[in-house]
Amino acid sequence: MIHIYDSLTRTKRAFVSLNPGEVSIYVCGVTPYAEAHVGHARPAVVWDMIKRHFIRRGYVVRHVQNFTDIDDKIVRQSHLTNTPADRLGQQYIMEYNHLMERLHVLPPDFAPRVTENIERIVLFIQGLLDHQKAYVAGQDVYFSVQTDQDYGRLSGRHLDELYQGVRVDVHEGKREAADFALWKSAPSDEPGWESPWGYGRPGWHIECSAMSSHYLGLQFDLHGGGIDLIFPHHENERAQSRGLFECEAAQFWVHNGLITQNGVKMSKSLGNGLGLNEIMENVDPLILRTYLLSVHYRTPLDFSMQGLEDWGRGIQRIWRLWDESRAQPAPSEWIDEPWAEALRTFETRFLDCLDDDFNSARAFAEVFDMMHSAYQGIEQDHRAFALGWARHNLLQANMILDFLPGDAGVSTRHTDDMARRLLALREQARNNRDYIEADQIRSLLMKAGYTIEDTPNGPRLVFGA
RNA sequence: GGCGACGUAGCCAAGUGGUAAGGCAGGGGUCUGCAAAACCCCUAUGCCCCGGUUCGAAUCCGGGCGUCGCCUCCA
Structure with missing residues (x-):
């Protein structure tokens, strides 16, 4: 629910x-x-x-x-x-x-x-006039606020306050200060439409x-x-x-x-x-997207590039696990461990968070917890199982939060042939214990914007960092 | 002035009665030729302050202080 x-x-x-x-x-x-x-x-x-x-x-x-x-x-x-x-x-x-x-x-x-719905708008205004909820003043039409007993409830305002607060501009032809325009006349040289009340634009x-x-x-x-x-x-x-x-x-x-x-x-x-545009020149659009979801939607958000970049480091950790797990098939075995159970039940908890007034901040916390469970599985020599579930769960979360890099993002990180050849040369040098050569190649790659990750399963290139 | 929201670790931020999620930063460790990256562990006896209710309060009530929003166009 x-x-x-x-x-x-x-x-x-x-x-x-x-x-x-x-x-x-x-x-x-x-x-x-x-x-x-x-x-x-x-x-x-x-x-x-x-x-x-x-x-x-x-x-x-x-x-x-x-x-x-x-x-x-x-x-x-x-x-x-x-x-x-x-x-x-x-x-x-x-x-x-x-x-x-x-x-x-x-x-x-x-x-x-709006420009494609002028007729509908005119009809709506005419309807309000017919219902005595609005009145014509010169070439303008105003909504009469006092016709709505409940006016002010949404914003927590009382009509008498509103009457006091605003000074009535007699020239506007409004009966009450709180009345607002439904149709406003416009000079003939400005954009506008003909209406039963003259040339003008909708409020x-x-x-x-x-x-x-x-x-x-x-x-x-x-x-x-x-x-x-x-x-x-x-x-x-x-x-x-x-x-x-x-x-x-x-x-x-x-x-x-x-x-x-x-x-x-x-x-x-x-x-x-x-x-x-300016923000997305410096930060991946998906990091910006998820940053906006990292806070509950009703909470005010004080934006800063620093905060955005800090959050981005967390997202990049998710991307690494995705890289690791994306080719992993779905697991078929049953493992009776707490971390395995956590992987199996992730989606329920994740969706529960969103059921509760769309709490995406908590949903993200579940994603990070899920990653932790996956790494526990990897540590306990259940790599295929853990990565299989990680992939499944990331894809489920991604359906709603949409934080995984698209194919375009991935290809730029993996298809630079020159970089890959250099990486192979470095591996050769390392195997020959020629570390001077190896380090030279490494610094070359780093200058080109790559980071080399020497994992237990061999080196990996990551572009940008 | 009226109405409303918010104040939780160095920073960001969940949590609205049952003993403080998560992220970043920081410290320690594993791995490594060295490094980086990755991963693991640790990090708030306390949630703006003062009272009150309760067996029990970050959470409820009262009173302060501070920040912001709306009251004009605004996502």
Whole structure:
């Protein structure tokens, strides 16, 4: 049984999907107007892990993640760079998709864009007007917050506070300060669409209500995003969907913690975001991926290259055992030892960790423990058995966490013929006790970026270290 | 100011009532021609502080202190 923490009720409870055997997920995606930073990678990687776990547990997953490919920031950036807004969005969407691919993030089943859903959005707004949940002010349309008795519950806010907190801008034509725009008029020389209320663009929150209901139905299982989206975005989204459908859209609200750097939140507006391209120039994408999973998804993560590299050393230990075991066939014998039992029962414990609110941090601890059991088996002369189970267990864990190097990564480490020939020459020299020659070859290889590992089974070349 | 989260070893981090997972770094060892790598062993009588509840608290309650987030765009 999977248990999930729900931000609305602030409790962890058992997950029962709305439709047996199926899970529907809506995750708020990015606004593509700048390069994605680590903060954007976290929800993507976390939801990838969550989705894989559901699949592993036998669910059919329907996963939607949108692109907000038109809004004020895109328009502004479009002016600054003298690039049409649609081309700008397209460009950063492609880059985002490429970055996610490098992080082994499976694409969502649907990646709808606002610009492709304007009609649906207009219909949604019209529906809210028909239900007396919204009103027209000039060429704008606003949602009337006081029509929702439960408004503020998700973010823990009270309406009267919200009225006090914000000063009402009379020019905006809002009746109450807390009301928010569903449709905003735009100058004719800016991107926009004709609507019953005039030329303009949709407000930020309405797109998600319109798209989630279209792709997943009026009610779906999980709604995700960064914890910074709770207010106002998710609060408003919830109000919109309740306003039109008179039911709770999401069964669980699932929010990931934010990434900070030196204790300060990373954000595009602050300009302190660390770009994914830059990070992955220095560190293997899989190390970054697993680093984001090395912490529970709701815990804030203070990002540093040092921390990333430290974690990477642990991952590289996993890779070595994988190298060692990858060709090993499945074991058929039965060994009655504690370490053998631990190898046999690994998967149960591993999946249990993930059942408990997707605790990937604990799941990784199980992987490291499992490695230890495998080495115990090797020490006790059960090499084939231990490696066979290690391979099996690593593959099982890899289905969800996805940390093993792909074939490309392995081939670069093994197919350099020149290096292998040099290694053979060194072995020859060592056998002849010509250690001067042997050491010269070794330092040559080291300069080329190789590490020689003299194992009991002979030398091995590892590229990079 | 309001709401919320967090504070666990040198660093990162699990654990939400039963006697402190895991990773990195560090120390010792095995292996090795030497080294490196790998593997093995060790490393928090204590979980920000002070009270309280309990047979028992990192975990629950109260009060502090500190850091961060949201309240405007934000993953």
